[in-house]
Amino acid sequence: MGNRLSKIYTRTGDDGTTGLGDGTRVRKDSVRVEAFGTVDELNSALGVLLAVPALPRDVADCLTEVQHRLFDLGGELCIPGHAVLSAEPVAGLERTLDAFNEGLPPLKEFILPGGGPAAAACHLARTIARRAERRVWTLAGEEMVNPHALRYLNRLSDLLFVLARVLARRERGSEVLWRHERP
Numbered sequence: 423m424g425n426r427l428s429k430i431y432t433r434t435g436d437d438g439t440t441g442l443g444d445g446t447r448v449r450k451d452s453v454r455v456e457a458f459g460t461v462d463e464l465n466s467a468l469g470v471l472l473a474v475p476a477l478p479r480d481v482a483d484c485l486t487e488v489q490h491r492l493f494d495l496g497g498e499l500c501i502p503g504h505a506v507l508s509a510e511p512v513a514g515l516e517r518t519l520d521a522f523n524e525g526l527p528p529l530k531e532f533i534l535p536g537g538g539p540a541a542a543a544c545h546l547a548r549t550i551a552r553r554a555e556r557r558v559w560t561l562a563g564e565e566m567v568n569p570h571a572l573r574y575l576n577r578l579s580d581l582l583f584v585l586a587r588v589l590a591r592r593e594r595g596s597e598v599l600w601r602h603e604r605p
């Protein structure tokens with residue numbers, strides 16, 4: 423593979439537009455750019471989570487694979503009409519989610535974001551995943567979007583919730599439960 427970017431600044435975006443993967447230019451605040459930009463933000467949040475020291479290997483491996491899929495999804499979203507994700511990555515997330523969830527006790531209360539540095543970072547990534555899903559649904563309201571992309575983001579936020587629970591229990595031994603009746 424040759425050099426992708428030989429020059430970081432191009433000045434072509436100084437007019438408020440950016441180039442899509444197919445060469446067309448759109449406004450930087452377009453629904454499509456907002457969708458793939460939020461997916462990129464989610465990928466960056468996972469990078470922060472992966473940088474937490476002593477992150478369990480099984481969680482790190484899972485999140486690294488997710489980062490690659492999110493990069494694929496961002497590429498898919500920046501090319502109108504392009505589809506990369508299939509049903510298999512969605513099914514893979516479901517299998518992974520089930521495996522991590524298997525050892526957790528049933529929820530009886532709401533959980534507050536927190537529980538240690540990794541768990542807190544995972545909760546933040548979960549909320550960004552939900553926003554990314556909303557942004558892609560907004561795009562789907564205007565243009566055709568691969569339905570597997572929407573399912574992937576939905577399952578991913580579920581997986582991140584479960585991983586946050588796993589991490590909180592590994593970091594603190596418990597989760598931070600919401601108390602609906604406070605003094």
